[in-house]
Amino acid sequence: MKLFNLSGRKTLEEASPVAFADWKDAPHGTAISLPQDVEVEDLRSHLNELTLIVLEFPIFRDGRAFTQARSLREYEGYKGEIRASGHLLPDQAIHLKRCGFDSVALPEEANTQDWDEQLSRYQFYYQNTAVSPV
Amino acid sequence: MTQSNSHSVGHYQYEERDRAFLQERINEFEGQVRRRLAGELSEEEFKPFRLMNGVYLQLHAYMLRVAIPYGVLDSRQLHKLADVAAKYDRNYGHFTTRQNIQFNWIALQDMPAILRELAEVDMHAIQTSGNCIRNVTSDEFAGAAKDELMDPRIYAEIVRQWSTLHPEFTFLPRKFKIAISGSPEDRVAARFHDIGLLARPSEHGPLFRLFVGGGLGRTPVVGQELFDSVREEDLIATLEAVLRVYNAFGRRDNLYKARIKILVQTIGLEAFRKAVEEELSRMDCAAYRLTPEHVAQIRARFAVPDLQAPADAASLFEQHKQADPAFARWVASNTHPHHHDSYICAVISLKTPGAIPGDVTAEQMHGLADLSARYAFGEVRVTHLQNLVFGHVRKDQLYDVWQGLQKLDLAAPNVGLISDIVSCPGLDYCNLANARSLPLAQKLGARFGDAALQAEIGALSIHMSGCINACGHHHVGNIGLLGVDKRGAETYQILLGGDGGENAAIGGILGPSFAEDEAVEAVARIVEFYLAQRQKGESFAAMLKRCGLKAFKEVAYETV
Amino acid sequence: MKRLSRPGEGEVLLLTANRLLDGRIVWLGEGERWRESIAEAKRFSYEEAGPALERALAAAAQKEVVAIYEVVAHDTQPPEPVTAREVIRAHGPSVHPDFSYDDALARTPAQEKERAQ
Numbered sequence A: 001m002k003l004f005n006l007s008g009r010k011t012l013e014e015a016s017p018v019a020f021a022d023w024k025d026a027p028h029g030t031a032i033s034l035p036q037d038v039e040v041e042d043l044r045s046h047l048n049e050l051t052l053i054v055l056e057f058p059i060f061r062d063g064r065a066f067t068q069a070r071s072l073r074e075y076e077g078y079k080g081e082i083r084a085s086g087h088l089l090p091d092q093a094i095h096l097k098r099c100g101f102d103s104v105a106l107p108e109e110a111n112t113q114d115w116d117e118q119l120s121r122y123q124f125y126y127q128n129t130a131v132s133p134v
Numbered sequence B: 001m002t003q004s005n006s007h008s009v010g011h012y013q014y015e016e017r018d019r020a021f022l023q024e025r026i027n028e029f030e031g032q033v034r035r036r037l038a039g040e041l042s043e044e045e046f047k048p049f050r051l052m053n054g055v056y057l058q059l060h061a062y063m064l065r066v067a068i069p070y071g072v073l074d075s076r077q078l079h080k081l082a083d084v085a086a087k088y089d090r091n092y093g094h095f096t097t098r099q100n101i102q103f104n105w106i107a108l109q110d111m112p113a114i115l116r117e118l119a120e121v122d123m124h125a126i127q128t129s130g131n132c133i134r135n136v137t138s139d140e141f142a143g144a145a146k147d148e149l150m151d152p153r154i155y156a157e158i159v160r161q162w163s164t165l166h167p168e169f170t171f172l173p174r175k176f177k178i179a180i181s182g183s184p185e186d187r188v189a190a191r192f193h194d195i196g197l198l199a200r201p202s203e204h205g206p207l208f209r210l211f212v213g214g215g216l217g218r219t220p221v222v223g224q225e226l227f228d229s230v231r232e233e234d235l236i237a238t239l240e241a242v243l244r245v246y247n248a249f250g251r252r253d254n255l256y257k258a259r260i261k262i263l264v265q266t267i268g269l270e271a272f273r274k275a276v277e278e279e280l281s282r283m284d285c286a287a288y289r290l291t292p293e294h295v296a297q298i299r300a301r302f303a304v305p306d307l308q309a310p311a312d313a314a315s316l317f318e319q320h321k322q323a324d325p326a327f328a329r330w331v332a333s334n335t336h337p338h339h340h341d342s343y344i345c346a347v348i349s350l351k352t353p354g355a356i357p358g359d360v361t362a363e364q365m366h367g368l369a370d371l372s373a374r375y376a377f378g379e380v381r382v383t384h385l386q387n388l389v390f391g392h393v394r395k396d397q398l399y400d401v402w403q404g405l406q407k408l409d410l411a412a413p414n415v416g417l418i419s420d421i422v423s424c425p426g427l428d429y430c431n432l433a434n435a436r437s438l439p440l441a442q443k444l445g446a447r448f449g450d451a452a453l454q455a456e457i458g459a460l461s462i463h464m465s466g467c468i469n470a471c472g473h474h475h476v477g478n479i480g481l482l483g484v485d486k487r488g489a490e491t492y493q494i495l496l497g498g499d500g501g502e503n504a505a506i507g508g509i510l511g512p513s514f515a516e517d518e519a520v521e522a523v524a525r526i527v528e529f530y531l532a533q534r535q536k537g538e539s540f541a542a543m544l545k546r547c548g549l550k551a552f553k554e555v556a557y558e559t560v
Numbered sequence C: 001m002k003r004l005s006r007p008g009e010g011e012v013l014l015l016t017a018n019r020l021l022d023g024r025i026v027w028l029g030e031g032e033r034w035r036e037s038i039a040e041a042k043r044f045s046y047e048e049a050g051p052a053l054e055r056a057l058a059a060a061a062q063k064e065v066v067a068i069y070e071v072v073a074h075d076t077q078p079p080e081p082v083t084a085r086e087v088i089r090a091h092g093p094s095v096h097p098d099f100s101y102d103d104a105l106a107r108t109p110a111q112e113k114e115r116a117q
């Protein structure tokens, strides 16, 4: 796995996230991996123990994690790292960043040049997001 | 407001940053095309990106769908569309019911070059397809109609900008269509959109009535009122909240159940409203507040036409009508009252009987652009019924306009009449079709083409779709036609009683489907029955209500 | 493996696709080459078509085609598709006889454009 940094925050490379299914009956640890059908409100009482939340993309077209990330940042006030993992394309770099993701877990052989290029593409955006006001 | 000039009336004028944004967007797409051709992107991965840039793979070739935001074009843009049609396509384009134009014969490798040409005149194809917020549509008489409450286009532009490359709502469960009108008469089919907005002024500033969950397609649903009076400052926050609920909970396991209408139906309007209100209560509303300053900034980039007319404009117009009955007939069907007494809105029918509904050749586009530059402040609008509009024409000049339209073969006096047929491309072009729709539309157009006959029949709409996706809005035609596949053969169902406006209604299916020629005959019998049995001044809808579907059914199936 | 349509009596299967670059409809011909005219399409029995489709799908990227699938056609000369949809794909849009593919073999893209004007 190779981590691509979106937000500039130092990423927690060493953390090993626990799957939500294992975590939910016995919450433990500081890193967790969340499928798209979980409502982030379910984490509320443990959020300040968590330093890394991985949001999973089973397929790049499934955009629910964008809303999960924004809910974490905007409604829950979560300040730790948010990481995207799964099937992702460099074309999604700015969407991820602007919804509050800090990092992307890529396969070892991934070409990060396309990701870099995409991040610096636009000089401005047309809409406010809670994490990156225009 | 800015000074009016022929390039600017009616739509937002781009700034440098908007142009730079378009260039970057094209660079991005060019890179995606390159990666696709190099095999770095699979077709499955490439598809959403090409769709979000308006590129479909159709039956015969790639199709490019270009956005005409809230339906307003300027003459420079229309000239450019003509150039694209001539240079990259087969010399014509197809105007759609969603205020877009489609080119049917484009090569993938030409797409970036075409998008660059379009960007020269501030046009794009962004989000004209794909599972994102689509081109925002509006009223074709916006800013001109006498009956308008307020001009919706400034808000349509605000929504366009807000939705452009929205980071959270670009990978939705399914497409999302927003329409906005500022007229008491719904001319955008607001109740048949994912979100329909009806704007009105109040002492406290503009208010928006918001409908949610409407749509046609496989499951036709009339949208329900979510909020009666959304304030201007809350407009964007409210849209954000609705989209968030949809993005989180809309179905993704079944393409046919993925639209917001299914979500609203499944959980119910009350539960949906509660979820939206819950979002709003938690949202940082300051971050999403639509400020008066922002509205003013956008408004300042819209030019208004400088409406001046000689004192005798209206009387000259009356003289022209008296002198030329053909002109008078065209005026009777193809115009709409303007808020300025010396002006009028002219509707240009793209339904010349026997021609393909919505198709316009490059020469016609150039001609229309010239006419609009000369007589209509360089502005051309696209209607949701596949016609064009010159919004502001001086009454004394309308006769010249009409003569110019005649030379272009675009002066059919049939707007709102039976041969003003809305039709999707159907099986001749579309990958998803069950049956052709264009030949049937052509036959029906020819059958009822006689101007006197049409005038006698009066207002009556025929809408035709080649499959259940309902791009031709067959459910909302007084007479709807739907192509269905019967073991590889094309047949047509007839629906009666639809309405896309204020009295939104979904047509009822008459019975088993007809072969093409039988369908033409059945429609003809239905129309004859209406002519014979209607009471004085009775509309088709009213007579249908009085006599019942069954009576029409008997007539339709009489000789089959 | 995808389930194929079954040709009936006097019918065969053809394989079709769109060319990646320009979207043009093509038919799989002899030597596994994609051809512009249905007249050059190779005929397959139900049994032969499955493996042929698999090979065509595997080679799609190099051959620069997309959306490959099988079409049932009457075993005539040239083969004539059974469904309305495939007839239109084989011959061109019915509302534009001027865009017919039937004599397209002889024309270059430039001529094609000229004809359209």
Ligand code: HEM
Pocket (backbone or CB within 6 Å): B056, B058, B095, B096, B097, B098, B102, B174, B175, B192, B193, B214, B215, B216, B217, B218, B259, B423, B424, B425, B429, B430, B431, B432, B469, B470, B471, B472
């Ligand atoms: C030729 C290429 C086209 C394709 C492949 C296509 C495809 C589709 C599909 C799949 C849907 C249904 C989506 C859903 O319900 O989730 C749809 C809806 C729609 N299309 Fe098209 N369409 C095409 C052309 C057009 C044209 C030419 C028009 C205008 C004349 C149009 C206007 C619409 C409208 C207004 C709807 C919304 C109907 C609704 O409310 O569900 N489309 N289209």
Ligand code: SF4
Pocket (backbone or CB within 6 Å): B424, B425, B426, B427, B430, B431, B432, B433, B434, B465, B466, B467, B468, B469, B470, B471, B472
């Ligand atoms: S209604 Fe069906 S046939 Fe017509 S354009 Fe839409 S998808 Fe194609």
